[in-house]
Amino acid sequence: MRPISYSRVSDVGTAIGTVAADPHSAFLAGGTNQVDLLRIYVEQPRRLVDINDLPLKQVEELPGGGLRLGGLARMSDVAEHPTVRRRYPMVTESLLLGASPQLRHMASVAGNLMQRVRCTYFRDTEAPCNKRAPGTGCSAMEGVNRGHAVLGTSECCIATHPSDLGVALMALDAVVQTEGPAGQRSIPIDDFYLLPGRTPEREHPLTHGELVTGIDLPPLPVAARSRYIKIRDRESYEFALVAVAVAMSVAGGRIAEIRLALGGVATKPWRARAAERELDGAPATPESFTRAAEAEMAGATPHGMNAFKIELGKRTIVRALTEMAEREGSA
Amino acid sequence: MSPAIGATLNRVDGRYKVRGESRYSAEVPVPNLAHAVVVNAKVASGRITSIDTSEAERATGVLAVLTHRNLGRVANVPRLLPSLAGLAAPGQTFFPMQDETVHYGGQPVAIVVADTIERADHAGTLIRFEYETTPATTLLDQARDRAYVPERIFGGLLPGQGSRGDVAKALAEAEVCVDATYRFAPNHHNPIEMSASTAIWDDVDRLTIYDSTQGPNAVQLTVAELLGLPPISIRVVSHAVGGSFGSKAMVWHHPTLAALAARHVGRPVRLVLTREQMFTSCGHREEQEQRITVGARADGRITALRHHKISLTSPFDDWAEPSLQSAAVAYLNPNYEGVYHLVRGNTITPTFMRAPGEATGMFALECAMDELAERVGIDPLELRMRNYSDTDPESGKPWSSSGLRECLQRAAELFGWHDRDPRPGSRREGQWLIGTGLASALYPVTQPVNPQRAKARIYNDGTAVVEAGVSEFGTGVFTAMTQVAADALGLPVERVRFVGGSSNLPNITAAVGSAGTSAVGSAVHVTACELRDQLIRRAVGDDHSPLHGADPARVEVRDGKMVLADHPDVGETYSDLLHRTMTPDVEVLGTWNPPPQDAGYGIHTFGAQMAEVAVDAELGVVRVRRMVGVFAPGRVLNRKLAHSQLMGGMLWGLGQALMEATRMDPRLGRWANASLADYLVPVNADAPDVVVDTVEMRDDVVNPIGIKGVGEIGVVGAAAAIANAVHHATGRRCYELPITLEKLL
């Protein structure tokens, strides 16, 4: 491990000021991703600013019926929060299906959104990787890429965004609250994640030293009827091959409201807008679901080992919608 | 006093483990300790053209940077020989850092020694290497055309091919023929404890190594030969080992490198491999392909079996795990041909991995048997029964004990096999297709080739200590040995202590190939019996003893008291005898001479596996719902230990079937998933309901305590039972492991 300096701060201003002042510094939250990458020399900060004492751990009601998750709230605390469970079950499920209990006790929700990709070449400092070392090439394109993305890819990078929580937030149109040297900002979640394009090293619009202070979940009655399903090679403790976050209401046999997002298949938590367009107002039938799945995956690009994700993605979408519709039907 | 053998005794080291008090090799406190970190080649083939160590040398805390330029030459690399032999046992016949050539990705090219491990690790990243690379072979498919049939494999222990009868003719005449090719991804052991060595020189010719190993003596002999020192100069200690599964069966480079580094810096040095290095430093189960052709009559009776394997080995050694041994003798079959084909590639020499050989070889056979059953329209269980052989089909000799039929029958009862509808895809529960499958399990019993020794000492308070070199790497051998010694001495287990884990103790071959417990157990038994008999002889020869003049053969020991078998009220305790004769203790060194390999019997362990799976009809996800394994491992020393070993083996088989695969990136010549986040093994949530049972078959041939071992047999057949169940559920046969969901979409 490189020599680093470490300090612990207790107020937001100092945290931002300290990191902003040193281009080689970074925030340290739960450390479950940061320390891991530090040990393998992928992240190379010289200074770590520990933000775990900042008063950003609450889950609070917002005026108007939304909910604010403090940036440093632990994954496990948010998952178990009764209001989150009741109003946004997909958030709870996305959290509980991620990582392991030990990690969830350590990890913060802001850290979860900010976690780096799991691409094996990104983690191997000797391998070409445009995200880690811009311009060196993408080893995954023709390499071991079974876990890689089929949506939102570019010729520069095909790494899947690993966050499960991010997928649920994308379906909900959550808003990321930040504070930086230039003041406070509210960033819609869709804008918070950047597509790799020609600059895969840039994943977020944040400036150096900008802190994620909270995540706002909008008031959204349909979210109470939502779920998150995650398909993977083992039952627990693994990232998604395909994940689907869905919130849906059905009225008179037709889909009244639909929110659909995908994980495990795209370079950012993926709002399935093409599928939503097909589904909006359509009969809640297997045919509609299949059509929607086809529409969403029409733009997918396979890369060798991950080609199966296109078919698996479609089938998982259909599965999620079918189960939601059955639940709605019986409700 | 009821016998300790067969009891469900808790592990004698259990409380130390759960309290975190067991001392692993990387935890032994040593004053003035320095830390070594190995730097590995990032290319798979080529030559180092320049090394710049200057920045690393200047880094804070660095004591030395060693490369092939200043490490010094090793004296002699011993020949490759499985540690079962009890001699030096290097994992491969290549020793790194002797010249500038790179033979495989991950080969050690430098060592940094520093005052802390973090500083050593960081300095390692500051060394600048330049390589001239040459094309590398890292996948079987890159070099099939260069395959050859080796003279011998497996460190010279087995021939590269074997046959009996006339296979070609029998296959041509067969009424039914199943011809299938199975592919296996490479697998890595991934024990929870990474290999570690702590080397301490007390003098130029006095070296102590704390090493995580399955065989302290093998480490002692191997390092001695490499360093050009006599074995008396080296002591190897292994207090506790956090799992091995074969990764610590052979002696890899790190203990020697730690010793060389310690000598160089003049301080004790600790070298701990990283998780990533565990993928390139202690062997693996090689990438392989097996083709099986089974010829049979219309009634399912096998007439011929052809079994070929092709696998990747290193540039140095003809290594193939012995996949053909058990399949060759599992069923009555007069015509047989088995051939190993090897391809040299840029890899470390592969090695033993739990159920070496049989995990793959029996997978191939038992899947082919399932296909045969389908083709001839016979229940898979009945097909096995019909082909049962009560002699070793290769030698024609009787089995020392079998139990295959009993295991299959018992498993069928426990599992409810007989209600099965044989049609694939016939059972559906909602989205899940349900299927069941079975497989026979066989694992050869390998006898150690050299005498096995142990030492037993009884004190005049009636407590006894029994010692042998064997290390405790998680199997519970110290507990089982306490039981064996207690019964032989006629003492309760609380009054017996077993001490192992050091090369200073009487020599026991490395505990490999399921032979560990039988080798050390036989030595302990023989030794403890010898001590008991000596004490009885003393008593009957002593005029002050109540047993004076008795026939020693009619004296037995109960709860530490030597008594006349037919007058148990007449006798005295060991303690009485020793106190009276003013003897502080009595000690014996005992030797067990293993029977020769061809003792007139075929010796194998048998078992049966059954599995029920649920396959998501649309998404391809496979979940194993329940497993039943019944085994005939000879005598069971400790039910709890045996149960854990067998269940662990079955879950290991589940991992082999559904998850475990190391992926090579042939462009980089390196593993692409060398971490526990990317190399998947089953987690608790994957573990189904597992039922384990044993059928105790008496075996007086195999060894004096009648045990065959439980370490590997639990693995064998588990993956085949699952694959066969997947076929039963879906109608699809999977010819490639692991069976990941895309193969079932």
Ligand SMILES: Cc1cc2nc3c(=O)[nH]c(=O)nc-3n(C[C@H](O)[C@H](O)[C@H](O)COP(=O)(O)OP(=O)(O)OC[C@H]3O[C@@H](n4cnc5c(N)ncnc54)[C@H](O)[C@@H]3O)c2cc1C
């Ligand atoms: C084995 C394993 C399995 C996992 N499985 C899953 C899974 O299945 N699903 C899933 O979603 N995740 C998974 N994770 C990822 C895990 O959820 C993340 O590591 C965790 O959420 C990161 O949170 P942290 O607080 O530890 O962040 P840290 O590691 O402390 O930080 C991560 C990054 O975020 C930055 N950062 C942290 N907080 C802030 C802030 N408030 N403002 C701005 N920047 C910040 C840090 O500087 C750093 O760059 C897994 C992780 C591991 C190790």
Ligand code: SF4
């Ligand atoms: S996919 Fe992205 S992260 Fe992975 S190697 Fe390519 S550029 Fe790097």
